[in-house]
Amino acid sequence: MPAARAVNFRWYICGLLFFATTVNYIDRQVLGLLKPVLEKELGWSEADYGWIVFAFQAAYALMMPFAGRLIDWAGTRLGYAVAVAFWSLAAMAHALARGALGFGLARFALGLSESANFPAAIKTVADWFPQRERALATGIFNSGANVGAILAPLAVPYLAIYYGWRSAFIVTGAIGFVWVLLWWWSFREAGDHPDGPQPETQRIPYSRLLASRAAWAFIIGKFLTDPVWWFYLFWLPGFLSRVYGLDLSHLGLPIIVVYQASTLGSIGGGAIPAVLLKRGWRPNRAREAAMLICAVAVTSVIFVTRARGHMWLAVALVSIAAAAHQGWSANLYTLASDLFPRSAVGSVVGLGGMGGAVGGMLVAPLVGIWLDWSHDAYGPLFVIAGSIYLVAFVAIYWLAPKPA
Numbered sequence: 001m002p003a004a005r006a007v008n009f010r011w012y013i014c015g016l017l018f019f020a021t022t023v024n025y026i027d028r029q030v031l032g033l034l035k036p037v038l039e040k041e042l043g044w045s046e047a048d049y050g051w052i053v054f055a056f057q058a059a060y061a062l063m064m065p066f067a068g069r070l071i072d073w074a075g076t077r078l079g080y081a082v083a084v085a086f087w088s089l090a091a092m093a094h095a096l097a098r099g100a101l102g103f104g105l106a107r108f109a110l111g112l113s114e115s116a117n118f119p120a121a122i123k124t125v126a127d128w129f130p131q132r133e134r135a136l137a138t139g140i141f142n143s144g145a146n147v148g149a150i151l152a153p154l155a156v157p158y159l160a161i162y163y164g165w166r167s168a169f170i171v172t173g174a175i176g177f178v179w180v181l182l183w184w185w186s187f188r189e190a191g192d193h194p195d196g197p198q199p200e201t202q203r204i205p206y207s208r209l210l211a212s213r214a215a216w217a218f219i220i221g222k223f224l225t226d227p228v229w230w231f232y233l234f235w236l237p238g239f240l241s242r243v244y245g246l247d248l249s250h251l252g253l254p255i256i257v258v259y260q261a262s263t264l265g266s267i268g269g270g271a272i273p274a275v276l277l278k279r280g281w282r283p284n285r286a287r288e289a290a291m292l293i294c295a296v297a298v299t300s301v302i303f304v305t306r307a308r309g310h311m312w313l314a315v316a317l318v319s320i321a322a323a324a325h326q327g328w329s330a331n332l333y334t335l336a337s338d339l340f341p342r343s344a345v346g347s348v349v350g351l352g353g354m355g356g357a358v359g360g361m362l363v364a365p366l367v368g369i370w371l372d373w374s375h376d377a378y379g380p381l382f383v384i385a386g387s388i389y390l391v392a393f394v395a396i397y398w399l400a401p402k403p404a
Helices: 003-042 045-074 076-096 100-114 117-128 131-142 144-163 163-187 206-210 213-242 254-279 282-308 311-341 340-372 379-399
Strands: none
Touching: 003 045, 003 076, 003 100, 003 117, 003 131, 003 144, 003 163, 003 213, 045 076, 045 100, 045 117, 045 213, 045 340, 045 379, 076 100, 076 117, 076 163, 117 131, 117 282, 117 311, 117 340, 131 254, 131 282, 131 311, 144 163, 144 254, 144 311, 206 213, 206 340, 213 254, 213 311, 213 340, 254 282, 254 311, 282 311, 282 379, 311 340, 311 379, 340 379
């Protein structure tokens, strides 16, 4: 039956989005995992590393609104394929770096190209999935971020120890080209596929989007909470190394535990609204309830510094917070596809991604400077990371439109 084929195909598409997001986060995670090695070999300070992370965030922020607009204009088939090909080349280019400047340039190129991932993925979900399934589909593909962060610590230490750190960038970067081939061979735009829904063609100018309270709810939510995820991604290996003395060969397991929990949080957080909708809740109330649950769960990370001497307790607290972040993120992304027509989703996600990247861009050098100045006092950083989601929830609740 055509309807059955459409259902099967859209979940296959979700699988491709999951694969792309996995590759995306493998490529981001490599540098953080190699940080202890590169600090010793290249003589970086925490501030140097903070500015390298800043380069990625700056590029990501600058490109996000353009990436979203280009995806809306060119379509996800072409735009997504070009973006993944470019970020794979940028990831491999890290192997050519010889110092902080070289790594900063490679990270800048990676940030420019990786900025297209979430606008393209969220637009694809909006095109292919009905509203009742979008949060779950988003949670599933967004869990690729966690799977990528799990696979990276399995592969990167092995490659770095036996083949040198440059091999880690080359091998992981090359995986993206496998995805490009699969995507180009099998994917068609929703309107081009015989079993797909017809996409909307309306174009909304940025001036109208930026005048919308709904857009600002999404942008502010990303601005306040995305930097926390970047903090985990780029500084968690360094935290475990400095506080618990873990070397490269022993970092993998605790990081895998954190991101395995995040995978469950992404899918589980995306499923909460579907469960509430079946119980008769209105869509906006179901989404708000899911986000509030996640915002409260994140507060566990505030107590990480109380676990000194008990590494696995610290890992458990970070795991709960990381899982809650991903549940929060799945629902926040779905908010964009719920509040705007499908033809504008890529642009809205691009604006929100820019907000998140600007937040991360501002935070990254400050974290590095703080850790150098305070001699690795992570406590205040975890307190901020654990409390900011409640602030973001209040802002979103106030700004997001309510149904009549």
